Amino acid sequence: MIAIVGKPNVGKSTLLNALVGQKISITSRKAQTTRHRITGIRTVGPTQFVFADTPGFQTRHGNALNRSLNKTVQGAVGDVDLVLFVVEAGSFNQADEQVLKLLAQGVPVLLIANKLDTIKHRAELAPWLQEMQHRFERLGAKAEMVPLSAKNPKDVERLLGLCEKYLPEQDWWYSEDELTDRSEKFLASEIVREKLFRLTGDELPYTSTVVIDKFEEEPGKTASRFVKIAATIIVERDGHKAMVIGDKGERLKRIGMEARQELEKLMDAKVFLELWVKVRSGWADDEARVRSFGYE
Ligand code: GDP
Ligand code: K
Ligand code: MG
Numbered sequence: 001m002i003a004i005v006g007k008p009n010v011g012k013s014t015l016l017n018a019l020v021g022q023k024i025s026i027t028s029r030k031a032q033t034t035r036h037r038i039t040g041i042r043t044v045g046p047t048q049f050v051f052a053d054t055p056g057f058q059t060r061h062g063n064a065l066n067r068s069l070n071k072t073v074q075g076a077v078g079d080v081d082l083v084l085f086v087v088e089a090g091s092f093n094q095a096d097e098q099v100l101k102l103l104a105q106g107v108p109v110l111l112i113a114n115k116l117d118t119i120k121h122r123a124e125l126a127p128w129l130q131e132m133q134h135r136f137e138r139l140g141a142k143a144e145m146v147p148l149s150a151k152n153p154k155d156v157e158r159l160l161g162l163c164e165k166y167l168p169e170q171d172w173w174y175s176e177d178e179l180t181d182r183s184e185k186f187l188a189s190e191i192v193r194e195k196l197f198r199l200t201g202d203e204l205p206y207t208s209t210v211v212i213d214k215f216e217e218e219p220g221k222t223a224s225r226f227v228k229i230a231a232t233i234i235v236e237r238d239g240h241k242a243m244v245i246g247d248k249g250e251r252l253k254r255i256g257m258e259a260r261q262e263l264e265k266l267m268d269a270k271v272f273l274e275l276w277v278k279v280r281s282g283w284a285d286d287e288a289r290v291r292s293f294g295y296e
Pocket of ligand 1: 007008009010011012013014015026027028029030031032033034114115116117118148149150151152
């Protein structure tokens with residue numbers, strides 16, 4: 001198994017989706033978009049790659065949600081063959097150094113210097129790459145440097161080739177056509193959450209969440225599948241609720257429409273999606289609530 005770790009927003013989920021070849025982990029400009037460990041699977045010829053996307057390492061806030069996220073990350077690096085440690089090309093801070101120290105205890109690491117496309121002159125990156133190499137050597141970490149862009153398919157295929165040599169000979173864990181260990185119901189809640197974050201931008205706190213109340217497949221009278229989904233968006237304040245609903249309900253309508261279209265593609269089904277918005281203040285600080293919303 002290959003774990004993908006790093007700070008929020010460096011592009012871990014984007015990379016996982018590109019490696020798997022299909023979107024299974026939601027992405028957005030918002031930190032803390034990924035809240036659960038998500039497994040992505042890609043089988044090429046005789047080789048099966050199993051990737052674990054993780055929420056970004058948190059160092060600052062100590063609320064119940066963040067504690068749960070950190071446990072998920074630590075769980076992921078427990079039994080892995082290789083770690084893809086993702087940073088933004090040209091940047092490496094104290095938090096990254098901490099993670100590197102954790103990782104330097106034996107696991108092979110590929111340091112993915114992502115978002116290479118945002119660097120105008122590649123030559124400017126050379127001193128940084130050299131500095132990183134020294135840093136790894138000082139820690140005695142077994143690491144290889146891989147500058148790339150998760151949005152460039154050629155880079156991603158090259159990375160897949162690099163990963164292959166670290167994998168042990170063993171039986172496949174999943175069948176050839178499996179892409180993720182997550183259910184359609186889980187993906188549905190994630191996709192609604194992605195649209196919510198993308199369409200509200202920075203105004204909405206990351207603690208907003210989505211719960212699926214109903215996920216029912218109607219018995220097939222026609223050739224195509226038909227799935228009925230009801231979901232509730234949970235926010236912390238009345239003001240946030242108004243923000244999600246938008247002027248004359250426009251924003252909520254748009255969230256629902258974009259989520260439905262994406263779900264129809266993903267599930268190859270006709271989807272009926274009903275969305276609600278509810279206020280539950282303080283849920284991210286409340287351990288029991290965090291658990292009841294599906295975060296261990
Ligand atoms: P995560 O929090 O580490 O999982 O990061 P995401 O995958 O959610 O990505 C965070 C943001 O960075 C999103 O807006 C992505 O579109 C963007 N992003 C990811 N990879 C790249 C890349 O290679 N180049 C550029 N320009 N943006 C990227
Ligand atoms: K993100
Ligand atoms: Mg993510």
